Amino acid sequence: MRNRVVAGNWKMNTTPSEGLGFIRALSDKDLKEVRVIIAAPYTHLGLLNQVVSDEIEIAAQNVNAAEKGAYTGEVSISMLKDLGVETVILGHSERRAYYHEDHQQLKDKVDACLSQDMNIIFCCGEPLDVRKSGAEKSYVARQLEESLFHLEEDLDNVIIAYEPIWAIGTGETATPEQAQEMHAYIRSLIEERYGVNVSEDIAILYGGSVKPANAQELFSKEDVDGGLVGGASLDVESFYHIINA
Ligand code: PGA
DSSP states (O other): OOOOEEEEEOTTOSOHHHHHHHHHHHHTSOOTTOEEEEEOOHHHHHHHHHHOOTTEEEEBSOOOSSSSSSOTTOOOHHHHHHTTOOEEEEOOHHHHHHSOOOHHHHHHHHHHHHHTTOEEEEEEOOOHHHHHTTOHHHHHHHHHHHHTTTOOSOOTTEEEEEOOGGGTTSSOOOOHHHHHHHHHHHHHHHHHHHOHHHHHHSOEEEESSOOHHHHHHHHTSTTOOEEEESGGGSSHHHHHHHHHO
């Protein structure tokens, strides 16, 4: 069976001390057979890794592709690894929109991460106008082709997160049927490119207003292997409810 994954994306929320309180509370809970990941701000990572239980993984929300050098304000893969961080989110729609991360930059980040054994959660997803025009599949296919499908080998260290932009932080969720349709499509693209063993193994998460009230229905769909959760990952009880779903 594929890995079940619930990843929280805190974005630019919580102070390090608040994050610490959250991780202590979540570490006390029984997390069963779900891979639980918390993507916290850079400032929190070292601190959280000192207290986190074995069942929870602390991840970063971004990283620079360069090894080191004159990149003011940036953080490298080796800096993250030195703090014990082994997973990073790449290509979140907010980074694409506000920081103009394009296909080529993301491709470079993917390559840098995988060459240094960093796991990635690669985000894709269409904006509302694309969904309305019915072109969401070709839009998502292009995101995958341009930044991920150049990889020659299997996708062992890759998780994909499908996050329709119109559902992120809006309270509007894709229906379980819409999520399933896109996830099955993404899986079919992976099968075409990498074969059925890889496509059946890879975890594809849904993101976009996942909440305790809708998680179970979304996660019950065959090709939805868990969620990338923003807002609802900021409250321990909500997030725990989603993990249990
Ligand atoms: P949301 O965010 O759950 O608040 O919609 C999801 C995300 O951006 O990863």
